[in-house]
Amino acid sequence: MKITTARAITLVLVPVLVVLGLVFHTGSGTPSSFGWTFVASVCPLGALEAMLASGLVIPRVLVVLVLALAFGFLFGKVFCAWVCPVPPLRGFFTRRAKGKGKKTMAGGATDTGVQDTGVQDAEVSDAGVQDAGVPDAEVPVQKAHAAELAGQRLQSSPETAAEGSDAAKTPEGLVNAALSVDERTSLKAGCPSGCASCAEKRKKLDSRHIVLGGTLVSAAIFGFPVFCLVCPVGLTFATLIAFWRLVGFNEPSWMLLVFPAIVLLEVLVLRKWCLRWCPLGAVMSLLSIPNRFFKPKVDETKCLLKKGKECSVCKEVCPEGLDPHFSDGMHECTKCGLCKEHCPGLAINMGFSPRKALPSKSAPSPDKAA
Amino acid sequence: MSEKGLTRKEVLVGGVGAAAVLALGGTVKAFAGEGAILRPPGGQDEARLLGACIRCDRCRSACPLDVISVANGQGLINTRTPRLDFRIGYCNFCNLCIEACPTGALAAFDPDREWIGPAVIDYGECLAFNKAGGCRICVDECPYQAIYLNERQEPVVDLPKCNGCGYCEYICPSHKFRSFSGSRKRGINIEHSKEVRP
Numbered sequence: 001m002k003i004t005t006a007r008a009i010t011l012v013l014v015p016v017l018v019v020l021g022l023v024f025h026t027g028s029g030t031p032s033s034f035g036w037t038f039v040a041s042v043c044p045l046g047a048l049e050a051m052l053a054s055g056l057v058i059p060r061v062l063v064v065l066v067l068a069l070a071f072g073f074l075f076g077k078v079f080c081a082w083v084c085p086v087p088p089l090r091g092f093f094t095r096r097a098k099g100k101g102k103k104t105m106a107g108g109a110t111d112t113g114v115q116d117t118g119v120q121d122a123e124v125s126d127a128g129v130q131d132a133g134v135p136d137a138e139v140p141v142q143k144a145h146a147a148e149l150a151g152q153r154l155q156s157s158p159e160t161a162a163e164g165s166d167a168a169k170t171p172e173g174l175v176n177a178a179l180s181v182d183e184r185t186s187l188k189a190g191c192p193s194g195c196a197s198c199a200e201k202r203k204k205l206d207s208r209h210i211v212l213g214g215t216l217v218s219a220a221i222f223g224f225p226v227f228c229l230v231c232p233v234g235l236t237f238a239t240l241i242a243f244w245r246l247v248g249f250n251e252p253s254w255m256l257l258v259f260p261a262i263v264l265l266e267v268l269v270l271r272k273w274c275l276r277w278c279p280l281g282a283v284m285s286l287l288s289i290p291n292r293f294f295k296p297k298v299d300e301t302k303c304l305l306k307k308g309k310e311c312s313v314c315k316e317v318c319p320e321g322l323d324p325h326f327s328d329g330m331h332e333c334t335k336c337g338l339c340k341e342h343c344p345g346l347a348i349n350m351g352f353s354p355r356k357a358l359p360s361k362s363a364p365s366p367d368k369a370a
Numbered sequence: 371m372s373e374k375g376l377t378r379k380e381v382l383v384g385g386v387g388a389a390a391v392l393a394l395g396g397t398v399k400a401f402a403g404e405g406a407i408l409r410p411p412g413g414q415d416e417a418r419l420l421g422a423c424i425r426c427d428r429c430r431s432a433c434p435l436d437v438i439s440v441a442n443g444q445g446l447i448n449t450r451t452p453r454l455d456f457r458i459g460y461c462n463f464c465n466l467c468i469e470a471c472p473t474g475a476l477a478a479f480d481p482d483r484e485w486i487g488p489a490v491i492d493y494g495e496c497l498a499f500n501k502a503g504g505c506r507i508c509v510d511e512c513p514y515q516a517i518y519l520n521e522r523q524e525p526v527v528d529l530p531k532c533n534g535c536g537y538c539e540y541i542c543p544s545h546k547f548r549s550f551s552g553s554r555k556r557g558i559n560i561e562h563s564k565e566v567r568p
Contacts, residue, residue: 027432032424033472037432042472046424050473054421058474205376207384214388218395224420226395229449234425238450241427245440249458253442255449276380277387 003337003350010082018237022244030237031083032228043233044068045215045283049225052216072287075294079284081334085236086274087319090267202321202329204289208275208282215279227279232266235259275320288331292354296324296339302347314339314348324348327358402447406562408454408487408534410438410467412476422475425450429467429476435459437536438467454486456536456560461486463535485567486534487560489516489527495544496557498524508538508558517558525558530568536560 014031021028028034032043042064051061081087218226228234239259245251266273274281296314304311305325315323317339320332324339340348376384405416410429413419429452430438437459441448454461463481489508497505509517509525516531517538544557 021431025431025434027428027466027470029426029428029431029470032426033428035428035472037466037469040428040470040472043424043426046426047473050422050424050475054418054473054475056418056422056474058422061473064472203376207376207380207382207387210376210381210384211387211391214384214391217388218392221392222395222399223417224395224399224447225424226391226398228425229398229446230391230394234450237427238425241430241440241450242442245442249436249439251439253440255442276383279387279391 002341003335004341007082007336011085011088014083015085015237015240018240019244022241022248030234030241032234032237043280044287045212045231045280046225046228046234048216048283049219049227052220053223053225068287069290072284073290073292075335076288076291077281077284077332077334078294079334080274080281081319081336084233084280086232086267086278089232089236089263090271090273093264093268202332204285204329204331206276208278208285211277212279212282230262230266231280232263232273232278233280235263239263285332288333291331291333293352294335294350295330295333295355297349297351297353297355298324299347299349302345304345304347307345311344313342313344317342323361325358326361328361330355330358398446401445403445405445405448407441407444407448407451408456408560408562410452410454410476411461411463411465411479411481411484411486412468412471413452414484414486415477418477419451419475420447422473423451424473424475426472428470428472432466432470433459434464434466435462437461437540454536454560456539457556458540460536460540461534463533481533481535483567485532485563486536487563488529488534488565488567489532489536489538489558490561491525491527491558492544492555495548495553495555496525496542497544497547498557500548505543505557507541507543511541512538527558533567534560 017028017034018030020026028036029040032046033040035041038060042061044065047058047061047065047068050056051058215227236259239256242253242256242259245253246256266277270277298314300306303325314325315321318324319336319338320329320334322329322333324330335350337350340350405420409416409419410433413423427440427450430440437454437456438452439455439458441451441453443449444453452467463479465479468476468479491499493499497503503523506519506523506525509519513535514531514533516528516533517525518528520526538558539556539560542556542558
């Protein structure tokens with residue numbers, strides 16, 4: 001099964017489980033805390049806030065935080081791409097707003113991507129981030145096909161043939177076919193505002209960690225988990241619960257409108273929520289620093305770059321702005337699988353085995369220097 | 371731009387975000403007012419409950435008797451925290467909510483010595499105090515024999531015996547036998563109290 005398919009299933013399964021829990025009264029809870037009686041996961045940010053705000057040292061919370069560390073070591077920032085409803089919600093609403101642009105253009109695998117530099121540029125500048133959501137049903141199929149094609153051609157045609165008459169067509173055609181028109185446009189358009197996908201590299205600390213600091217201080221000063229009030233994850237599920245209270249218990253509340261409004265504000269107005277603001281993401285990134293597993297590993301023998309072709313697909317599709325060729329910021333990897341699935345050379349593997357030490361961007365690798 | 375440190379923009383964005391969370395906390399706290407919400411057993415220490423509750427919904431969803439509801443619309447600070455609604459259910463002190471609470475916002479609760487709040491008779495709503503008279507349903511049904519009839523055949527709550535389980539409010543028929551007055555109260559109601567159970 002493709003990673004993005006598995007991810008789409010999990011992203012749908014989480015709210016489905018929550019709703020089933022509501023309807024069948026299982027007591028399983030929400031992503032804030034999910035489990036059975038006293039065996040349950042707890043949101044690590046909520047747990048920290050709760051301890052600071054109440055001044056209690058809660059043994060159960062300490063155990064959960066240790067387990068969260070272990071989870072981060074094993075799976076990294078997997079929550080952000082596999083559970084969090086923010087990227088799919090953003091994808092849903094921005095895709096709606098954009099209208100047909102993407103779907104009609106996506107079919108044109110032969111065009112060069114030069115013609116659409118107009119209005120669309122502004123709209124699609126963060127296409128990569130949107131793709132972190134539930135994948136578009138049609139586009140990945142094409143991409144997978146293109147990637148397959150790429151793999152076949154690379155295997156069947158020797159290097160010399162590729163350099164021959166088809167040279168202009170093949171490598172670029174493959175790279176282009178691996179991306180939708182929108183994505184290509186966004187690559188060509190660049191990112192004047194300096195969004196994360198164009199950033200030089202991700203560091204261990206950024207603005208999210210300052211927000212996290214403010215969140216923890218605020219909880220400690222005011223004596224309640226302040227961020228929980230506006231957490232988009234909590235509020236998404238609180239909306240489901242408020243709706244359930246309305247239909248199941250005739251308990252109307254303005255919050256049924258307020259909750260989604262806050263979520264939409266965060267998702268659509270603060271468009272770089274995940275990369276710039278989210279303190280939960282900040283906690284997840286800190287927990288993921290020791291992570292060694294399920295990271296994208298580039299097979300250098302298959303990578304088009306090593307065959308002397310201009311390809312930066314993996315780097316450009318990454319919603320976190322990472323380059324799997326380098327170690328920089330790799331703890332931010334959410335295991336979304338987009339780099340693997342978009343790679344025209346089928347060079348990226350995301351299995352369990354830890355990746356070997358890679359160069360940092362500040363120490364350029366020999367082939368970069370060449 | 372330094373290689374490892376934060377850029378000016380990151381500091382600015384982070385500062386704005388942190389300030390926003392601090393401002394939110396201050397504002398919500400300033401308008402918190404007096405919390406008079408009936409909490410699930412073990413949540414009577416309001417500071418502890420508000421401090422530790424991460425609004426995860428597990429106590430509400432664990433409650434087999436549906437007495438736990440959500441305090442939406444009862445003060446911003448209480449949004450999504452649990453409250454008890456004895457018109458929907460009552461508490462049999464099964465402990466499932468306390469077990470489910472992942473952050474200890476609901477502490478251990480002893481129904482023999484603590485209370486959720488006292489049962490208080492509403493003389494305007496109670497049938498025994500009105501023309502109809504003769505109602506003794508809560509007296510007969512109270513699981514703790516905490517309500518008795520005085521010489522005028524009016525129900526009286528024996529506070530030391532009452533732990534606020536809410537069964538009296540749950541079964542009170544005042545709203546069924548009287549014309550609708552818009553009152554959200556029944557003939558007997560569990561009320562929030564800061565007092566310790568006598």
